[in-house]
Amino acid sequence: MTEALRLDRQVCFALYSASRAATAVYRPLLEDLGLTYPQYLVMLVLWESEPKGVKELGEELGLDSGTLSPLLKRLEAMGFVERRRSGEDERRVAVHLAPAGRALSSKAGRIPQHLADAAGLSAEELEQLRTTLERLTEALHRSH
Amino acid sequence: MTEALRLDRQVCFALYSASRAATAVYRPLLEDLGLTYPQYLVMLVLWESEPKGVKELGEELGLDSGTLSPLLKRLEAMGFVERRRSGEDERRVAVHLAPAGRALSSKAGRIPQHLADAAGLSAEELEQLRTTLERLTEALHRSH
DNA sequence: GCCGTATAAGTTGTGCACAATTGAATTGTG
DNA sequence: CACAATTCAATTGTGCACAACTTATACGGC
DSSP states (O other), rough: OOGGGGGGGGGHHHHHHHHHHHHHHHHHHHHTTTTHHHHHHHHHHHHHHHHSHHHHHHHHHHHHHHHHHHHHHHHHHTHHHHHEEESSSSOEEEEEEEEHHHHHHHHTTTHHHHHHHTTOOOOHHHHHHHHHHHHHHHHHHHTO | OOOOGGGGGGGGHHHHHHHHHHHHHHHHHHHHOOHHHHHHHHHHHHHSSOOOEEHHHHHHHHEEEHHHHHHHHHHHHHSSSEEEEEEETTTTTEEEHHHHHHHHHHHHHTTTHHHHTTTOOOOOHHHHHHHHHHHHHHHHHTOO
């Protein structure tokens, strides 16, 4: 077969594998909080600043309402967020932190360090990896 | 909030975003072949060497039978592979390339180059990214 | 003020991921 | 040989991703 198609040479597969391996490391930690990884991402955004509309959440995470609407419904059912129709624009839904959701933030503090420890890379390598990935993501988005 | 939790600093999110951006670039190309990205990965493995058992496919891709069984059933329904119960060990299912699946390989040849072009990184940077990601994946798997 | 267009969120349907379980076939050990 | 433990694939159930569509609200031009 064509050399280009060899699986072990593909950056794409390396990304896919690394991403799944990283969420697999997070999974048991997040299970303690009662969150999945995408739910955790939403909470991260809200811990930085809230309330946020579904659209703004989607822009920051690269997810659409098809993914976010049911996810937010689950977060609300678990008591971590509240969704309120905006008064001034009835189309918008503002996602607020509920008290239990706010409280979760302190329990989550140690999670990123855990990945850094498990990564087997130096802090500089991790930092360089992150910036390279961000440049890559940017370029891939621009390409279509 | 804790600085460590800032979304924009997290390698994990960078991985997750980059992986989804990469498959998004592949998606329209693979659509021409009638494949999804995970289906394409299975075909890549089979183009290298076939037949393969479900278990071997799973080990190479890091997927379990819960993911692969229905995926292979769809590949078979599309005429790209054939699944045959092994005679000598009735538990095993050998996945063979069907003629249409073999033929697909030539149409797939240009796909990896397309990602490389869209990546906005030099060949050396891509190569270094790939090896860093592989080391990372290895370390993450070892960590639990 | 009306109406076409745009926008926000939700819904539906398909296909992964992954945990947990099941069922059938094989292997190891007494 | 018997039978417990193991292995392999499939199944079930949950939760993303993402495309396509729907519904409701807002806005802009006339």
